[in-house]
Amino acid sequence: MKEPEEAYCLGIESTADDFGVGISTFQGEILANISDAYIPEEGGIHPREAARHHAEVADKVLSEALTKANINPKTLRVISFAQGPGLGPCLRTGATVARALASYLDVPLVGVNHSVAHIEIGKLKTCTRDPVALYVSGGNTLVAAFECGRYRIFGETLDIALGNCLDVFAREAGLRHRQGLPLGAALEQLATKGEKLVSLPYTVKGMDLSLSGLLTAAVTLLQKGKHKVEDLCYSLQENAFSMVAEVTERALAHTEKKELLLTGGVAANKRLQTMLKSIAEEHNARFNVVPHEFATDNGAMIAWTGVLSYTHGLVTPVEESFVKLRWRVDKVDVPWLK
Amino acid sequence: MAEVNSRQLLKKGAEASLSRAERYGRQVVIKARLPKKYRPAELDTSIRSYRTVHEPQLMNEAKKAGVATPTIFLVDVKNTAVTMEFIEGKQVKQLLNYLSPSEQRELCVRVGELIGKLHAHGLIHGDLTTSNMIVNGEGKIFLIDFGLGEKNMELEAKGVDLHLMKRALQSTHYNLAEECFENVMKGYTAVVGKEEAEKVTEKIKEIEKRGRYITKRQEET
Structure with missing residues (x-):
């Protein structure tokens, strides 16, 4: 398949303590992978506090990623986001950013399974x-x-x-x-x-x-x-x-x-x-x-899995883009594999 | 002993290697638990010896409960190897997908009955997969691989045992899993009784909800 011009996917990860944005070409070249972690004063991740952190850093991480990739946002072909599994408030923050971005740029949205993304980025980076x-x-x-x-x-x-x-x-x-x-x-x-x-x-x-x-x-x-x-x-x-x-x-x-x-x-x-x-x-x-x-949660894996999904006909209409807190990996179709 | 040289490797599994041999005119399987380099020697030795000693005991108990298992001939604790009867037959895993729907139903119900017999006698198999069930030429089902089993009467242990059966069906026979498990539970209920079976079914649901990502829990909250 030959793309008329270079195509990009921007992926947003926000399932737990990291807010990450990655940008991948349709060929799997990772142009940017920026993230910002919420570090609690003490104890584990407090979902509400983590989500507040994500909302605060979202625009900064987004613009850093776009600067790093050195592309015009208007050239983005698709926006992907981690739809689950993960912590509700955190997932919703990422999903909100993704929906806003997709509707502003008028490009399709793709919800990606976070666990599948971890496997796919591992395969991409190690040629497995x-x-x-x-x-x-x-x-x-x-x-x-x-x-x-x-x-x-x-x-x-x-x-x-x-x-x-x-x-x-x-x-x-x-x-x-x-x-x-x-x-x-x-x-x-x-x-x-x-x-x-x-x-x-x-x-x-x-x-x-x-x-x-x-x-x-x-x-x-x-x-x-x-x-x-x-x-x-x-x-x-x-x-x-x-x-x-x-x-x-x-x-x-x-x-x-x-x-x-x-x-x-x-x-x-x-x-x-x-x-x-x-x-x-x-x-x-x-x-x-x-x-x-x-290895840790990152936007690049969401972007790359977004590419795989989108190029195999998967898109997520906004009305179906609600987050899935307990989305098991064996419930996800992966049409890019035979 | 000339016999010793005639060992033929059947399968190198994850935990043990299985070889076939002839001993005193009988066909036997030698299940040897080999050292695992990845874990510390102390831990490795204790895991292997524990399983070598307990597996034959449980297999013997299973027979008393009316569940066919290969007869044990020799337990070699020093070499963590067990010599047992060779069962000529096919694994349920190999059979299941090729049976007619009614044969599938019947086989699953019988498997459920065997699990029911084990549980009624306080025996937990610990690794109920369709690879660990062999159907011989006469259609008799043998259960093997009791290495992860235990004696336990608690509802929790029974629930986990059946939950693992369900999980094994889902990963290996994904298209049939749901129906197969329903039939397993039918056979199970026939042996342990409706009341007990309902308790175990409730327990299985509870165990599933403990898992990290089960949608049911989300729907309820």
């Missing part, structure tokens, strides 16, 4: 075609692979997400979010100093896993103060990652696919990368990790 994808972040933990028109879920958490589990423990251990060093990274640093493996629950249930019991046990031991914090961080990571690795290996053995893709915010963790690399080797699969810039 048909992987078993492990998507791990603060809000999601799932193993998916393409099968008959959709990404099917071959394993997932029965309760909390992996990133959530690590973040809550990190906060309990007194670690603080600093600019440039997320909580998970701080925990990872401490864990490298751990030496003793403390016994913690290991809960794999069939193809799924459960992390809430592990978190409770780790926090209880932390509060008792009998173990070194480093040892607990180390043990928590080893247990949690081994569980995730086991269900990923199951999916790889079951589907017999020859590529393994690690994507999402927790993909940045080196120890997790090492474990999954070992599994991929065991099953003669090529192992790929999404590049750091595209």
Whole structure:
């Protein structure tokens, strides 16, 4: 397909604590990927406060992205936004910006599934075609692979997400979010100093896993103060990652696919990368990790998935552009895959 | 022992490798849980030994509950390997998509009955997928792979067990999943009784709502 002139998609991401804008060409070249994170004073993400942050930074992030991409907004062919899953107030803020922009520029709107976008950006950036994808972040933990028109879920958490589990423990251990060093990274640093493996629950249930019991046990031991914090961080990571690795290996053995893709915010963790690399080797699969810039929530992945959707005939009329807080990945048709 | 050399690798699964061999004139399967390099040795050893010891115990208990499982011949804890009867047959996974609707219904109902028998005896399979069910030449269904199972009478454990069955159907038999699961629950109800089955069904709904992204929860709030 030859485009008469260069075509662009602008994508807006606002499912949780990041407000991001990305611009992609229809060929998948990322021209801009700007984001601004809401960092709470203490505790986790407060949805209302995060949404307020997004509304405040939206115009700044938008204009930065357009400047970076060095394009005239009038040349945008389509506007995409993360329609779900995520936090309601945050999603609505991004959707409002997207609707306004699309109607102002008089271009189509495309609602994109955030989880599918994490997988698609990983595939684009690592030249992967048909992987078993492990998507791990603060809000999601799932193993998916393409099968008959959709990404099917071959394993997932029965309760909390992996990133959530690590973040809550990190906060309990007194670690603080600093600019440039997320909580998970701080925990990872401490864990490298751990030496003793403390016994913690290991809960794999069939193809799924459960992390809430592990978190409770780790926090209880932390509060008792009998173990070194480093040892607990180390043990928590080893247990949690081994569980995730086991269900990923199951999916790889079951589907017999020859590529393994690690994507999402927790993909940045080196120890997790090492474990999954070992599994991929065991099953003669090529192992790929999404590049750091595209690991956490970002606008570029929404823009690129917007391109894939739009060029395969998917558009979202404004009256159907309501946000979907719990939009599962296996409910999304992906016509660009065969 | 010449026999030892005649092992033939059947499948290298995620957790164990399965080989077929002949022992004292019988066809057997040797299920060896191999070390996993990715996890710490301490954790790896404890997981593998635990499952090696518990799986045969549960398989034996399942027989008492009236559920066919391969007979165990040898448990080699040191090498984390179990030698068991070889079942000649086809996995339900291989069969399901090729059966007529009425045959599908019947098979699913029978699978449900087996799960009901396990649960009624306080046994949780822990990994109910259509790959872990073998139908032999006489049409008898054997359940295998009890490595993630446990003895547990609680509603929660039963609910999770069936929820996993449903999830497995959704990922592998997406077009048939809903109907198949309904039939599984019919067979299950026939064994455990209507009252218990309703309680378990309610529990499954609750478990689903705990998942991160289930639309039902959104609709209710």
